[in-house]
Amino acid sequence: NARFAGKSVLVTGAASGIGRAAAILFAEQGARVLAVDLTDGVEATAAAHPAITAMRGDAGNEGDVIAMIAAAIQTHGGIDVIFANAGISGGMAGIFDQSVEDWQALLQVNLIGPFLAIKHGAKAMLDAGTAGAIVCTASVAGLRAGAGGPAYSASKAGVINLVQTAAQQLSGSGIRVNAVCPGLIETGMTQSFYERARAKGKSDQLGQLNPLKRGGQPIEIATAVAFLASDEASYVNGHALVVDAGLSSS
Numbered sequence: 001n002a003r004f005a006g007k008s009v010l011v012t013g014a015a016s017g018i019g020r021a022a023a024i025l026f027a028e029q030g031a032r033v034l035a036v037d038l039t040d041g042v043e044a045t046a047a048a049h050p051a052i053t054a055m056r057g058d059a060g061n062e063g064d065v066i067a068m069i070a071a072a073i074q075t076h077g078g079i080d081v082i083f084a085n086a087g088i089s090g091g092m093a094g095i096f097d098q099s100v101e102d103w104q105a106l107l108q109v110n111l112i113g114p115f116l117a118i119k120h121g122a123k124a125m126l127d128a129g130t131a132g133a134i135v136c137t138a139s140v141a142g143l144r145a146g147a148g149g150p151a152y153s154a155s156k157a158g159v160i161n162l163v164q165t166a167a168q169q170l171s172g173s174g175i176r177v178n179a180v181c182p183g184l185i186e187t188g189m190t191q192s193f194y195e196r197a198r199a200k201g202k203s204d205q206l207g208q209l210n211p212l213k214r215g216g217q218p219i220e221i222a223t224a225v226a227f228l229a230s231d232e233a234s235y236v237n238g239h240a241l242v243v244d245a246g247l248s249s250s
């Protein structure tokens, strides 16, 4: 499958979960992938496929984002797709238990991170005169209350509006900007939920919240991200694609 043959793809948060699955899927479909993460797990992602190069970097740091885009261009000859996926959950603490510092640290990664990826990624695409696709990871938590803590949910609602606004501001450029809104997916972020449920012998109950009656796997989000990033989605722009087994609509 060479859907992304000749394409240069940057994935953030690629050491684990959804980002790792997406980096491997893009590579399997012909892309050359720069996989970025804060942690050394990103080297294991790169070891999973020869078309993946690993880089350490902070998706919420402007200098690092500029450096990762420059590295993708230098290593792979350009930048065609950015999957701005790195995120942190911040736990489920309520409004009275969250500090301004908690909010700032979370927004820096979850909302300012995608802003920086769009700002510097779209600039590089414009400078090269190439069309491109940017996909950001939002969440069902950005659509409705209850799926995350207050800062997390607000950050993901912000991502949904950010892709709409960015798509509009990039009008005429050929660059598409979309978001994916995963439901409850089994990753590093949700591992403790799954472990607690398994310890109680109730892991199946995690999936009882949605009509498909099961939790999701990272590859089930990665395939949706690959669709949004591909030419098959050539008329999809400023959209938040919900991939949650019906959780948010039931």
Ligand code: NAD
Pocket: 012, 013, 014, 015, 016, 017, 018, 019, 036, 037, 038, 039, 041, 057, 058, 059, 060, 085, 086, 087, 088, 089, 109, 137, 138, 139, 140, 181, 182, 183, 184, 185, 186, 187, 188, 189, 190
């Ligand atoms: P995960 O914890 O398995 O993976 C997230 C990765 O991002 C980790 O490898 C982590 O090291 C990395 N990361 C964190 N901060 C970073 C930073 N500043 N710079 C670079 N890398 C950083 O979790 P996941 O579930 O795969 O999360 C991926 C995205 O999916 C996140 O944006 C998350 O909010 C979103 N999401 C997850 C779920 C779910 O149920 N798992 C649901 C909705 C949305």
